[in-house]
Amino acid sequence: MxxxxxxxxxxxxxxxxxxxxxxxxxxxxxxxxxxxxxxxxxxxxxxxxxxxxxxxxxxxxxxxxxxxxxxxxxxxxxxxxxxxxxxxxxxxxxxxxxxxxGEGTLRLQVAQLARRLEAEGLMAPERKRTPPRIPSRIGVVTSPRGKAVHDVLRTLRRRFPLAEVVVAGVAVEGVGAPDEIKRAIELCAAQGPDVILLVRGGGSYEDLMPFNSEVVARAVVACPVPVVSGIGHEPDTTLADMVADVRASTPTAAAEASAPSVAELRETLRRERRLLGRALINRLDGVHHRIERIQQRPLFKEAHALLGQREQLLDSLGIRLRQSLPRRLGVDATAVEVIRGRMVRIGRTLVERHSRRVDLAGCSLRGLSPLAILERGYAVATTTSGQIIRDPESIREGDEFTVRVARGRIEGVAKSTTREEP
Amino acid sequence: MSAEETDLGALPFDKALSELETIVSALEGGQLELEESMAKYERGVALLGALQSRLSEAQQKVTMLIGELEVEPTEAESE
Structure with missing residues (x-):
């Protein structure tokens, strides 16, 4: 139109x-x-x-x-x-x-999965664990082929040959790769390493897809030991990187992040040695200073001045003691001597007095003896039963009696008795 | 068994290093008896020696759990 x-x-x-x-x-x-x-x-x-x-x-x-x-x-x-x-x-x-x-579709899928895992908290910083500073055993999950595994082994050898390395070599590409990687992580973890490296070399976005799989991401999360990832090259970021405890940009960087370097450790040891030596010296210095401080005190510095008063007191006490002892002893000795003299005298008098008394007693005894009286011409008449006859009534006519004289006895018979009043 | 009695050879590197650091801190703290300080110092020196010689002598042990390690490709062959 x-x-x-x-x-x-x-x-x-x-x-x-x-x-x-x-x-x-x-x-x-x-x-x-x-x-x-x-x-x-x-x-x-x-x-x-x-x-x-x-x-x-x-x-x-x-x-x-x-x-x-x-x-x-x-x-x-x-x-x-x-x-x-x-x-x-x-x-x-x-x-x-x-x-x-194309790849855009894949990225979208990965982004959606990432959002889901993030919503579950699997990427949260507080969930991430810190690998030990010095591992004894390091697990490596990667392809046994290609540069990555050698980059890791070389780096570990250079940095920290003390750690034992256990490698699970798996296919990291292809349909079965996610399940293989999961199994390898589990197998590695069973060896009790301190840390596991999950690495692969660079590749296309599609090549890295197993590390974007939910299977691998969840295997990393479930791993009982910290996982350090190093997948592809900067700026590749896979889901495995996002959930890993430590994310390194390359396999070599992952190896570096998982082990200290011998050079650093040597430096640490040198520092520790310095600190150790200094610590002991400081400790000894401290003790030394304390002793010096104590030495500076007047007690030790001018012991005589401090003790002088007491020493003098001690001295004067000694003198008084020395002086007082003999004097006291002299007094006592004199007393003892006096007492001794008195004792001797008393002893002597006692003996004399007693011997005199004994002599007197002997004389008396002799005078009292009936024999002595008989000697003077007296006689003693006794009944047959031995009773001394003092009264004529104690004997009857015809009774026998005995007369004791100085030199023997006479038996007789009473003819008659006559009582006379004295 | 306390760490101090453990044979140095059997002590893992990190444990030995931690013990050394603990000893240094304890000595720096200055709270120990002098005799204990001396004993700790001796232990620290022994730990230092053991750690240093281990660093010099270490040979990495690599075990393949699964898979066979291929010889490292040259630059040309690599991806």
């Missing part, structure tokens, strides 16, 4: 805009320019292929709900329709939906 009437520019562009909006397509292209400023109502970007490029507009709400963060170089799949921006007379593509194409 050709029109004769000449159109204004606006009329022409409006007509073109209407025509463009009828073209609804899906397009695959690489993001070459991207502008997403907070103030903008829409995200503006350009997609291209080797032949040409097209400007795209995506309303903010639609862009944000797509869950994709656009970056230059991304391969994306978009659907929408063309349109024109009249003020500038420019053609643009209005994007209705957007998703990552």
């Amino acid at each position: 050709a029109e004769d009437r000449t159109l204004t520019v606006t009329e022409a562009m409006t007509r073109a805009k209407g025509a463009l909006e009828g073209i609804r397509v899906s397009v695959v292209g690489e993001v070459s320019e991207f502008a997403d400023k907070p103030g903008y109502k829409a995200a503006y970007f350009t997609v291209c292929d080797s032949g040409t490029s097209m400007s795209c507009l995506m309303w903010r709400d639609i862009y944000e709900s797509s869950g994709v963060s656009l970056r230059c170089g991304m391969l994306i799949e978009l659907s929408g329709h063309f349109s024109a921006y009249l003020p500038k007379g420019r053609m643009q593509f209005i994007v209705r939906s957007l998703r990552l194409a």
Whole structure:
């Protein structure tokens, strides 16, 4: 429907805009320019292929709900329709939906899984464990082929040959890789290492996919010992890296992070030796100073001055003691001597007096003896029963009696008795 | 058995180093009896010697649990 009437520019562009909006397509292209400023109502970007490029507009709400963060170089799949921006007379593509194409799809899946694992708290810093400073045994889970395992072994040999290394060599690519890696982590952990290194060398995003699997991520989380990851090269970040206790950028960096270096340890030992020596010297100095302080005290410095008073007191006591002793003894000795003299005298008198008394007693005894009386001519008459006859009535006529005289006895018979009053 | 009685040869490296550090701290604290300080110092010196000689003599032991270690590829062969 050709029109004769000449159109204004606006009329022409409006007509073109209407025509463009009828073209609804899906397009695959690489993001070459991207502008997403907070103030903008829409995200503006350009997609291209080797032949040409097209400007795209995506309303903010639609862009944000797509869950994709656009970056230059991304391969994306978009659907929408063309349109024109009249003020500038420019053609643009209005994007209705957007998703990552190819690797982009994988990344999206991984990102979704990452969000899920993060929501479970598996990436939380407080869940992460710190490997021991000095391990005795180091587990390594990696491919037995390629550079990575040798990078790790060489680094460990150089840094810390004291640790024993146990290696579980597994396939790290392919369909079965996640399950193999999980089994290798478990097998390694069963050896009781202090730390496990989960490493692989660099590769494409697809190559690293086993380390983005949920199986491996959960195996890392479940591992009873701390896991240090070193997967690919900076800036590759896999899910295994995100949940690992320590994330290193490369296999070599993982090995470095898991073991101290002998050189550092030597330095540590040198420091400890210095500290040890100094500590003892300080201790000895401390004791020495204490002894010196004690020595400085007047007690030890001027012992005589301090003790002088007591010494003098002691001396004078000694003198008094020496002086007092003989005097006292003299007094006692004199007393004893006096007593002794008295005793001797008393003893002598006692003996004399007693011997005299004994002599007197002897004389008396002799005078008292009836024999002595008989000697003087007296006689004693006794009855037959031995009774001394003092009274003539104690004997009758015809009774026998005995007369005791000085030199014997006489038996007789009473002829008569006569009592005489004295 | 206390750590002090343990044979130095049987003591893991990290345990020996920790013990050494503990001894140094204890000595620095200055709370020990002099006799104990001397004994600790001697123990520290013994630990130091054992650790240093272990560092010099260490040969790494590598065990393959599964898989066979391949010879390291040259730069050209590597990925």
